[in-house]
Amino acid sequence: MTSSTDDPLVTTDWLAxxxxxxxxxxIDASFKLPxxxxxPVDDYRSAxxxxxxFFDVDHIADPNDPRPHMFPGAEQFARNVAALGISSVDTVVAYDSGGWVAAPRAWWMFLAFGHPKVKVLDGGLKKWLREGRPTHSGEVVPKPGKFQARLDPGYVRSQQQLAGNLATHAEQVVDARPRPRFEGTAAEPRPGLRPGHIPGSRNVPYAELFDANTGAMKSLDDLRQAFKGAGVDLAKPIVTTCGSGVSALVVTLALYRLGVRGSALYDGSWSEWGLPDGPPVATGAA
Incomplete structure (x- = not known):
């Protein structure tokens, strides 16, 4: 169980x-597919x-990596975050549009780079607006902060590590994509990728972990049931994956709320694994 101090989520009341x-x-970490x-930055400027x-998932990334928004080096992350006015002493609260896609990505990046004082706003902008709370428009120009970062490599996995896991099954792989994409019956939004999933992986679609009406994350019992229904053992090591390493962190956040620690993100996700010359793929239900 997650104690209130350890819960990565904060309420709109708490933040207000x-x-x-x-x-x-x-930080507004909203993100959309290409x-x-x-x-998203234009949505941010509107409200x-x-x-x-604005925490730009595509910009706070390795500029020299052809794969979408891969983790940057620690020096770059510290520079980008300090430019947003954030210092190492601050508590960071990440939110997104309320579709739960990217605030957890920002949350996980802060944790991975050694900043434990980071939370996610439950329900995001969607819940905030539903409650009639105020918003601003335009840009916020912050005074630069002082931020130090050091990446803990245990937070991320590479394709090589995931390929090795095909033989050892040491870590469970949980895919956050919608079921039709996982099963290979729907095309990927990024062209040129093979359909399907990493062999042996389980499917917990991220959109099933929150209430579509309120935007709030589902109860701990509902989250537990979602993993159990997908055949995921919460007591064994887990790596999360998705289309490009963003929505996977919604699954990671849900796991964290259930007390799971030590899980990792496959940062390259399907935008790497699904390339034409990539490792083996499976199709159909898990």
Whole structure:
């Protein structure tokens, strides 16, 4: 079970009471698939939580890696985050549009780079707006912060590690993509990728972990049932994966809420594994 201090989620009430706290920094980490308009940064400029800065998942990434938004080096992460006005002493609260796609990605990056004081706003902008809370428009220009980062490599996995896992089955692989994409019956949004999933992986679609109406994450019992129904053993090591290493972290967040620690992200995810010359793929149900 997750104690309240250890819960990665915070409520809209909690955040509303702390918007004036200079040590609480709010980031909008909304993300959309390539080609979907308006761009998340334009949505941010139209309406964001008071004082929030935009955390660009595609920009806070390794610029020299052809794969989408791969983890940057620690030096770059520290530089990008400090430019957002965030310092190592601050508590960071990440939110997204309320579709739960990318706030958990930002949360996991902060944890991976050694910053434990990071939370996710339950329900995101969607819940905030439903409750009639205020938003601002335009850009926030913060005073640069002082941030130190050091990557713990245990938070991420490479294709090589996942390929090795095909033989050892040392880690369970949980895929967050919608069922038709996992089973290989629907095309990937990124062109040129093979359909299907990593052999032996389980499917827990990220969209099934939150309430589509309120935007809030489901209860601990519902989350537990989602993993159990997919054949995932919460007592054994887990790696999460998805299309490009973003929505997988919704699954990671749910696992974290259930007390699971030490899980990892396959950062390359299907945008790497699904390439034409990639490792073996499986299709159909898990």
């Amino acid at each position: 009471a702390r918007l004036d706290d200079p040590k609480v920094k709010v 080609g979907v308009l308006p761009l 964001h939580l008071p004082g929030a800065v």
